[in-house]
Amino acid sequence: MKLKAMYSFLNGDLNKIEEQLKLTVQASDPLVNEASLHLLEAGGKRIRPVFVLLGGQFGTYHFEKMKRVAVALELIHMASLVHDDVIDGAMLRRGKETIQAKWGDRFAMYVGDYLFARALEQMCEIDDPVAHHILANTIVEVCRGEIEQISDKYRFDQNLRRYLQRIKRKTALLIAASCQLGAVVAGAPEAVHKKLYWFGYYVGMSFQITDDILDFIGTEKQLGKPAGSDLSQGNVTLPVLYAMRERTLKEQIMKVNEHTTSHEMAHVIDGIKQTNAIEKSYELGDRYLQKALNILQKLPRNRAWTALYNIAKYIGKRKY
Amino acid sequence: MDMQQQIEQVRTRIQWAIAHSYVDRYIQPRIIDEDRISFALSMLRSAQVEENIALDYVFAMMLIQLALDTHDEVDGQQIMQKKQLTVLAGDLYSGLYYDFLAQRHDISLIRRFAEAIKEINIQKIRLQQLSSDDLERFHCIAIIESALLRQLAEHVHAHEWGELAYYLFALKRVHREGAKSTALMNYIDHCQRKLQDLLPFHAYEEVKERFSHLLV
Numbered sequence: 001m002k003l004k005a006m007y008s009f010l011n012g013d014l015n016k017i018e019e020q021l022k023l024t025v026q027a028s029d030p031l032v033n034e035a036s037l038h039l040l041e042a043g044g045k046r047i048r049p050v051f052v053l054l055g056g057q058f059g060t061y062h063f064e065k066m067k068r069v070a071v072a073l074e075l076i077h078m079a080s081l082v083h084d085d086v087i088d089g090a091m092l093r094r095g096k097e098t099i100q101a102k103w104g105d106r107f108a109m110y111v112g113d114y115l116f117a118r119a120l121e122q123m124c125e126i127d128d129p130v131a132h133h134i135l136a137n138t139i140v141e142v143c144r145g146e147i148e149q150i151s152d153k154y155r156f157d158q159n160l161r162r163y164l165q166r167i168k169r170k171t172a173l174l175i176a177a178s179c180q181l182g183a184v185v186a187g188a189p190e191a192v193h194k195k196l197y198w199f200g201y202y203v204g205m206s207f208q209i210t211d212d213i214l215d216f217i218g219t220e221k222q223l224g225k226p227a228g229s230d231l232s233q234g235n236v237t238l239p240v241l242y243a244m245r246e247r248t249l250k251e252q253i254m255k256v257n258e259h260t261t262s263h264e265m266a267h268v269i270d271g272i273k274q275t276n277a278i279e280k281s282y283e284l285g286d287r288y289l290q291k292a293l294n295i296l297q298k299l300p301r302n303r304a305w306t307a308l309y310n311i312a313k314y315i316g317k318r319k320y
Numbered sequence: 321m322d323m324q325q326q327i328e329q330v331r332t333r334i335q336w337a338i339a340h341s342y343v344d345r346y347i348q349p350r351i352i353d354e355d356r357i358s359f360a361l362s363m364l365r366s367a368q369v370e371e372n373i374a375l376d377y378v379f380a381m382m383l384i385q386l387a388l389d390t391h392d393e394v395d396g397q398q399i400m401q402k403k404q405l406t407v408l409a410g411d412l413y414s415g416l417y418y419d420f421l422a423q424r425h426d427i428s429l430i431r432r433f434a435e436a437i438k439e440i441n442i443q444k445i446r447l448q449q450l451s452s453d454d455l456e457r458f459h460c461i462a463i464i465e466s467a468l469l470r471q472l473a474e475h476v477h478a479h480e481w482g483e484l485a486y487y488l489f490a491l492k493r494v495h496r497e498g499a500k501s502t503a504l505m506n507y508i509d510h511c512q513r514k515l516q517d518l519l520p521f522h523a524y525e526e527v528k529e530r531f532s533h534l535l536v
Contacts, residue, residue, distance in 0.1 A: 027442050029442050031449065032445055105395060109394050116437070124430055143408060143411045147409075147412070150408070
């Protein structure tokens, strides 16, 4: 089953959210408009809005409220992508030129800040302090996570706990917040929205672990970047941590730095793939997925429940 | 607390809030604009906002100012790690403002400041497109420099202070910018005349004293 088919009953609402996104980013300056639409047209899975809408189905689903939260979360995600491309010096995203490649770093900073402000304006239509507290706290934690990712680059002495904390902040928290916020704004009981938080958290952890595995086993075509790019850029991910349990390989990995050639990298990547690191990483990813599914068992069954179940299963099996 | 103590308190709170052992190793210590703090505190005092609330408002506003100023420093020539941390530090300060006001349940002020951030960034992009002799530059600069203060003024119904901020902080920025073209000198003259009309009627002595050098 394709991902979109799992929540086809939301199609009408998702189309309206797409329209609202277009309306929201409009600015008095034509260049700001052009840049914002350039981003929107690059597409994306809009998985955060999907989680918001699904979370909302566990309470009193009021579309106008859901729309505001979904748009806010997607804009925050988009703003962070624009700034991430400045951080990574990325030229392409989803096959299109990045904002910084097209208009420069400073311009990209301003567009990112503009989108962030637009997101908050949307969110301010929601008069619920709990919702704001959840979102604000998530934003701060995500930023701290990104700073950690930079400080941990080429640090091969880090442990599993540090890695898990980093991916929690980098990926899991925003997915957790998306699931939870939909339910909070729909007035779902605390016991329900907290379970949705944990569901999103575990799914997010599993998603990122799979992403980190795919970086080693995916092809350049599937990944849109050379395999092993994470390690080349100094990101010490789960497969690397497991592979470092083998002493000889550990010594090779610890020599990786900014100047390591692609030939040397290919050798290290082959070494990692020959250990049980990928298998062990999948095991941990599956454990998180299982936790997500266990949490789901404690939630009331409805069509959103089925969609969340299928999405979680899909994430566990995805190949790129 | 007198004005100087209040300024110090805001400054200390900001420094404490933004302290980050790793980031601080790579980016320069942030410059906290005392003129802005002082102006905002005077405005809030004149609007009879309680001292504790005023300090919170100014603290939140200055976090945003720091976030925006930090992002102004991002440029392609920086070494990679410094550039990366400059981006993220600015993002973090923005997040901290939202987090702080969310904890205070102050959604209307979050909205006001979001409006200012939106306006400021549109004007920054506009400014990049204008030639150095385009008179519209001055309007862009005035908005960039005053939008946060103007939104805060609206929030506490101190509208006249918003107009004052528009001219004062535009003047402060163009004074700092150096090269004085005829257009710029005319604009300075225009701002000074406006301020001579506005200042005697609205502002506190502290404001007149602090900004007196701009009027000469």
